[in-house]
Amino acid sequence: MTEKQEKIIWSALELFAEFGFDATSTSKVAKKAGVSEGLIFRHFENKEGLLMAIMNQGIERATGYFNEIIKINDPAERIKQALSLPFLIDESENRFWKLIYALKWQRGSYDDSMADELKKSLAEAFNALGYDHPYAEAELVQVFIDGVATEALLKGKASEQLLEIILNKYRLT
Amino acid sequence: MTEKQEKIIWSALELFAEFGFDATSTSKVAKKAGVSEGLIFRHFENKEGLLMAIMNQGIERATGYFNEIIKINDPAERIKQALSLPFLIDESENRFWKLIYALKWQRGSYDDSMADELKKSLAEAFNALGYDHPYAEAELVQVFIDGVATEALLKGKASEQLLEIILNKYRLT
DNA sequence: GTCTATACCAGGATAGAC
DNA sequence: GTCTATCCTGGTATAGAC
Numbered sequence: 001m002t003e004k005q006e007k008i009i010w011s012a013l014e015l016f017a018e019f020g021f022d023a024t025s026t027s028k029v030a031k032k033a034g035v036s037e038g039l040i041f042r043h044f045e046n047k048e049g050l051l052m053a054i055m056n057q058g059i060e061r062a063t064g065y066f067n068e069i070i071k072i073n074d075p076a077e078r079i080k081q082a083l084s085l086p087f088l089i090d091e092s093e094n095r096f097w098k099l100i101y102a103l104k105w106q107r108g109s110y111d112d113s114m115a116d117e118l119k120k121s122l123a124e125a126f127n128a129l130g131y132d133h134p135y136a137e138a139e140l141v142q143v144f145i146d147g148v149a150t151e152a153l154l155k156g157k158a159s160e161q162l163l164e165i166i167l168n169k170y171r172l173t
Numbered sequence: 174m175t176e177k178q179e180k181i182i183w184s185a186l187e188l189f190a191e192f193g194f195d196a197t198s199t200s201k202v203a204k205k206a207g208v209s210e211g212l213i214f215r216h217f218e219n220k221e222g223l224l225m226a227i228m229n230q231g232i233e234r235a236t237g238y239f240n241e242i243i244k245i246n247d248p249a250e251r252i253k254q255a256l257s258l259p260f261l262i263d264e265s266e267n268r269f270w271k272l273i274y275a276l277k278w279q280r281g282s283y284d285d286s287m288a289d290e291l292k293k294s295l296a297e298a299f300n301a302l303g304y305d306h307p308y309a310e311a312e313l314v315q316v317f318i319d320g321v322a323t324e325a326l327l328k329g330k331a332s333e334q335l336l337e338i339i340l341n342k343y344r345l346t
Numbered sequence: 347g348t349c350t351a352t353a354c355c356a357g358g359a360t361a362g363a364c
Numbered sequence: 365g366t367c368t369a370t371c372c373t374g375g376t377a378t379a380g381a382c
Binding site for chain 4: 025026027037038040041046047
């Protein structure tokens, strides 16, 4: 991965996240990256390929976070860490997550498998704690994570109070 | 509003919701509506104007739902109805909501004022019930609503169990 | 690996007839 | 109110030189 390649990816991420994939032209990406437009196609085949390159980079980091939580053995602690997730994401990764969430709403690109393992491990945790509907509880946690992430990404950091009161409802404080 | 005008709006909503605003060409809208492309511009000025026409139509119905909830006097019941909201949306309105949520992620178009009144009235309800952080609680309800709506719109109807367990956490069953 | 030049097409939008 | 024809810009993508 050359320096220019990285510059292209970085610029594209910036623009895709802010204006959307379809509304961002390759010429704008090239200009922002300080690179000729042709170079983008040399390196990434086409615009779609550029998007894929961005996604692959980010997905790896994301699954990293998820695996950290999955390997926590104490059920209560695992749930607590999952709920805390959207509050811990580093601001430098905001653009990536914004792109992911925006893309969810675009035909075809929706893929939840990334988070499936996490959900399963949360269901197990709720089960171990004797909850009545462990799978639905895991789903609720995910709804909460997505909801808070959305709020944080669109309006700036979500309030810590939100985490406090949700943890309270689970008696995890 | 002529029949063709309505046909244009309907077709555009369908396509915008499925493929996104930027990825949908006016020619595709025209074809789907069985109408000449020029007619779109006669009636709606430009593509943006077509989007606005769609939004205005839907926003009215949406504020209708919100106002129904706001005017409930009993605090507990008001909260309960708000939480139930994403489970009550008629399927015929799915496309509209999908468009709204997708547009949230597009630069500039994000506008939360529609839901602001609801949030305020929820904060009052939590306050009346003696909660410690009424505003944060109202925020959490909105996070829940958005999260469930997202899940329902992207993967099909959300499970009723989700509602059941959340109502349980508020002791509203 | 990178740039310049360019092909080619599709997109939004307008004009003018009916 | 509606259609047909057309303009023009800008978007993706390729070719070829360095």
